[in-house]
Amino acid sequence: MIYSTEMLYQAYRSMKLIREFEERMREEYQRGKLPGFIHMYRNQEAIAVGACMHLGDEDYIASTHRGHGHCIAKGCDIEDMLLELACKQDGICKGKGGSMHIADMSKGMLGANAIVGGGPPIAAGAALTARTLGNGRVSMAFIGDGASDQGTVAEALNLASVLQLPMIFMYENNHFAEFTRNPKPDGRIAERAGAYGMPAVTLDGTDFFAVYEAVADAVQRGRQGRGPSAIEAIASRYYGHFEGDAQQYRDSTELESSRITSDPIPKFLADSRCSDLETARIEQIDAEILASLDAGVERALAAADPLPEQLYSDVYVNYRGESA
């Protein structure tokens, strides 16, 4: 596959933005500035970016509780996201969703999801829309290794296969579901998906190029009306399940070494395909990212909370929720 330099800078920028965005969110969370639960995506960035670079705003994704990376890779506005994480009035979901429910219909982002396994049937529905309208769009569900056990995922696999939907089951196997290690060997998840009658591959999810190339095939298949595909991308979880989980249940030596060996960003930069990228430009990208985050965070934290009466709006399109 041929990679233009611009495209590589874009991939780098996107991965780095996810990384810095989240590091900043952790700080703010620890300072008590963000409510609720937040789940860090660190070291899985190459999956979201390698996958979403094949998708346009008109394509769909259904995300998970660990959704910041998916949102950013799909093109959601950083400032709108910051506002939503802080649950502000002008957040992408007006403060009603927060980190676990960020959605942006204008970007084909059908929602992070606090119900594990909630996304795949929804993504299948979006794929059904695309198939029915014949518009060549595709739909992708991100699915954790834990979620892969959920009945809804099996049912979505079956439906997508039976209806030959333009859908990609993008599994992210980070080896943990909350505090419990996933007992399945790597590759088992793809095997299961394959049993539903679709191509299914397992790959290194910290290798941007591996993800990018596998998703290229899957998306092409979908756009050509040849049905669903599945990809199991392996990338060990770096932080705890949610912010505040110290991961005492993990072997610290193994954790420390995996943190380093499975960082997708240095791996990307060290790849021979990136040999033409210039350090100065990379540094410039880094500086731009940090500056945009500084400005965005400052604005988000200073922004207005929702007004109490906004509790009652948007329950329905045209039937106002009962006010207290």
Place this chain on the structure above:
Amino acid sequence: MSKLSIREAINQVLHEEMARDDRVVVMGEDVANRDNGGVYGITAGLAEKFGELRVIDTPITESAIIGAAGGAALTGLRPVAELMFIDFLGVCLDQLMNQIAKFRYMFGGGATTPVTIRTMIGAGAGTGPQHSAILYPMLVAIPGIKVVAPSNAYDAKGLLAQAIRDDDPVVFCEHKAIYTEECEVPDEPFTIPFGQARTVCEGTDVTVVAFSRMVLLAEQAATQLAAEGISVEVIDPRTLSPLDDEAILASLQKTGRLVVVDESNPYCSMASEVSSIVVDRGFDYLDAPIRKVTAPHTPVPASPVLELEYVPSVADVEAAIREVVAY
């Protein structure tokens, strides 16, 4: 007696009941986790003590967890299954509603299903739209399931022991925002029979029936209004199904006024259920209209500001009490 939090009391009962009856098994997501014992540490220590055959970490698969707990109950175990958040009822409802709840009836009385489903309910902990619901009214509406919602550690201990020993399916609702509430709890095992309300405080001017965390609000309102000379009787039904309607009616007969405080959404809530029972069977006792204090007809928002607006407050309870007393 020892001072225990609700969380500690529940953990203690699980230890006691597992030691008492080796048919009791605990199953669910992360329940055997060595460090945490689940997100809130409720099942801590069980796996070490009772081993992996009886403390079972399951995959994330609520339909199978709840269904298998039911099937195991039907065939001789006494499972305590954890449905981490009651919102996940959405994932497993068929197994509970169409299967577990109906075995006994459909099989002509030829089956017992002694399963306990522990689940977290409620807003106020910043957990957002898909982790904060109450939903117990949905379960109360289903014949064949018992529903329990303790408001303090003493009741949590006695009611959970009863749930585990009970021969019917029981959903045990734990409000996540009151896990750390403490009170004196007997050290030895005991049970509290279902269908017996507790009179939290006696009074003569108005009856406040409150559920789960709302009992704490009602108590605070009662204390504050006592200073103004309003005498409030607070009733905690403790079990929602069966509901101690006699205790509610008896209190109302004494006070003539009723406020019901329920964190559910308003329609088809426990508040509407209690109101309807009272209008049906206690109309003559009423000296004023019934006031319901509930959450509004909206999902639970992520924003803390909106969540505060969502959850009934002590001030809401006080206002309702004043209103019926002034009527």
